[in-house]
Amino acid sequence: MELRGRKVIALGERDGVPGPALAECASKAGADVVLTLTACYV
Amino acid sequence: MRPVIRDVSLVLAHAPSFVRLGSKPLRELRRVDAPLGYLLPYLRDWDAACGYAPNQVFIGNVGVDDLAAHATPWHRHPVGGAQRFGPDGEIMPEHEFLGLLAACDGFDLLALDRDVADRARTALDTHPLIGRDSGRPAVPSGVAPDVIRERIEKHRAVPLLGVDGRLLGAMLPGHDEDDTLTGQVLMENLACKATAALALRHLLARPGAVAATDVRYVINCGEEAVGDRYQRGGGNVAKAVAEWAGCTRATGSDVKAFCCGPMHALMLAGAMVASGLHDDVVVLAGGSLAKLGMKFQGHLKHEMPIVEDVLAGFAAHVARDDGTSPVLRLDAVGRHEVGSGSAPLAVVKALYTEPLGRLGLTLLDVDRFSLELHNPEATEPAGSGNVPLNNYRTLASLAVVEKLIERADIGQFVRTRGMPGFSPTQGHIASAIPYLGHALRGLTKGTLTRTMFTGKGSLFLGRMTQLSDGISLIVERNG
Numbered sequence: 326m327e328l329r330g331r332k333v334i335a336l337g338e339r340d341g342v343p344g345p346a347l348a349e350c351a352s353k354a355g356a357d358v359v360l361t362l363t364a365c366y367v
Numbered sequence: 368m369r370p371v372i373r374d375v376s377l378v379l380a381h382a383p384s385f386v387r388l389g390s391k392p393l394r395e396l397r398r399v400d401a402p403l404g405y406l407l408p409y410l411r412d413w414d415a416a417c418g419y420a421p422n423q424v425f426i427g428n429v430g431v432d433d434l435a436a437h438a439t440p441w442h443r444h445p446v447g448g449a450q451r452f453g454p455d456g457e458i459m460p461e462h463e464f465l466g467l468l469a470a471c472d473g474f475d476l477l478a479l480d481r482d483v484a485d486r487a488r489t490a491l492d493t494h495p496l497i498g499r500d501s502g503r504p505a506v507p508s509g510v511a512p513d514v515i516r517e518r519i520e521k522h523r524a525v526p527l528l529g530v531d532g533r534l535l536g537a538m539l540p541g542h543d544e545d546d547t548l549t550g551q552v553l554m555e556n557l558a559c560k561a562t563a564a565l566a567l568r569h570l571l572a573r574p575g576a577v578a579a580t581d582v583r584y585v586i587n588c589g590e591e592a593v594g595d596r597y598q599r600g601g602g603n604v605a606k607a608v609a610e611w612a613g614c615t616r617a618t619g620s621d622v623k624a625f626c627c628g629p630m631h632a633l634m635l636a637g638a639m640v641a642s643g644l645h646d647d648v649v650v651l652a653g654g655s656l657a658k659l660g661m662k663f664q665g666h667l668k669h670e671m672p673i674v675e676d677v678l679a680g681f682a683a684h685v686a687r688d689d690g691t692s693p694v695l696r697l698d699a700v701g702r703h704e705v706g707s708g709s710a711p712l713a714v715v716k717a718l719y720t721e722p723l724g725r726l727g728l729t730l731l732d733v734d735r736f737s738l739e740l741h742n743p744e745a746t747e748p749a750g751s752g753n754v755p756l757n758n759y760r761t762l763a764s765l766a767v768v769e770k771l772i773e774r775a776d777i778g779q780f781v782r783t784r785g786m787p788g789f790s791p792t793q794g795h796i797a798s799a800i801p802y803l804g805h806a807l808r809g810l811t812k813g814t815l816t817r818t819m820f821t822g823k824g825s826l827f828l829g830r831m832t833q834l835s836d837g838i839s840l841i842v843e844r845n846g
Contacts, residue, residue, distance in 0.1 A: 340758055342711060343827075344827075363825070366751035366754070367626075
């Protein structure tokens with residue numbers, strides 16, 4: 326998927342891949358990260 | 368002076384009537400026409416909760432490997448001859464726990480129905496550790512039902528309804544205009560205090576335990592925010608619990624880091640002992656009422672009992688080296704630092720590779736890893752996955768990356784160095800601590816040489832940082 330120029334919501338999980346890690350990847354791929362959140366399911 | 372962990376206690380209080388007061392059920396049941404009947408078929412009696420295999424592991428009656436071999440689903444395969452008391456603690460029935468709550472309420476805000484109070488007093492007075500002659504405050508007399516109703520209708524008391532809908536009592540707010548002292552908040556805080564106090568009394572009752580009056584510092588690492596409107600979360604549940612348990616020469620404080628709190632607290636307790644500041648420090652925490660029934664919708668969907676019906680508590684004694692108790696290695700504390708990053712591999716390297724490397728060790732030098740031990744039977748029906756298993760696989764993947772094992776050996780690594788999750792979803796309690804009793808036995812009387820405990824905290828939930836938290840501690844055989 327081409328992320329350059331796309332707006333991205335980075336929704337991660339603490340025990341999986343957290344939001345900031347997703348956001349960093351998306352950002353480096355040229356996306357505009359508009360929201361970063363991490364969920365905790367426990 | 369290197370610190371040791373002399374002992375630990377782990378307790379549960381069965382509290383099915385309190386499930387409706389859990390944060391998730393409280394919100395969801397507002398949308399239900401007949402909330403009492405809605406949950407009723409899914410709430411367990413005490414026999415079922417006591418015989419529930421994960422609960423028996425929690426109090427030390429069943430080993431973690433025995434649980435791994437136990438028939439599933441666990442809620443359909445109770446442990447035969449299950450006992451209320453175990454080497455690590457007990458599973459207290461609710462009618463008795465109500466008495467403990469009332470005995471922990473120093474402001475007479477919790478009023479129990481007269482019959483409920485009488486039954487609770489009779490039961491609690493015969494408790495082997497906190498009975499009538501134990502020096503604890505008495506269970507106060509109950510009140511008439513019309514008094515409870517008046518408190519609910521005119522004074523905004525929170526009703527406490529039994530599983531069958533019977534009015535058991537009510538909790539008054541602590542102030543008319545303070546949102547941090549509502550009946551609901553105070554009930555949560557009192558449940559936390561009571562379960563922590565129960566755990567502390569268990570710890571102090573062990574053969575050879577430190578005298579209550581020799582405990583000089585208590586660190587509470589529970590997650591409840593005790594305070595008022597001007598200092599929300601102001602704290603010091605530690606001192607309240609120490610007072611209740613007769614630790615008259617102790618003072619204390621609260622350490623907070625979401626579910627990572629217990630690891631920080633153990634580390635700090637060890638540092639206090641190592642520095643010579645205090646010889647005997649207790650780390651403790653009570654349970655989270657807000658997390659009762661947290662995943663209940665998944666349980667209803669799968670027609671299974673709500674297994675998040677127990678409050679948990681623990682207390683651990685950190686002391687000077689006695690030559691036999693397992694050592695808490697302060698020279699190999701794993702830290703998730705501000706700059707550690709959030710990528711899974713970076714996190715596990717910070718928490719495992721780095722501290723072990725400092726000692727010249729690898730992952731294969733650790734017999735057992737204890738991490739998030741949430742019971743998968745509570746989480747999987749709600750779509751939250753098997754948290755321990757996922758974390759053990761991540762850890763095993765690190766071992767592959769470090770060329771310690773082959774990819775094909777991941778399953779064996781998880782089975783032999785991990786364990787099934789058996790803790791109630793009680794947040795900070797579930798974060799590694801429940802294995803501590805098993806570990807101390809294994810490191811003294813068993814075959815274990817080294818164990819590693821890792822807690823994680825979801826700091827981002829408080830909306831002040833995107834970071835999570837993590838601390839790992841090595842606990843190993845003395846000598």
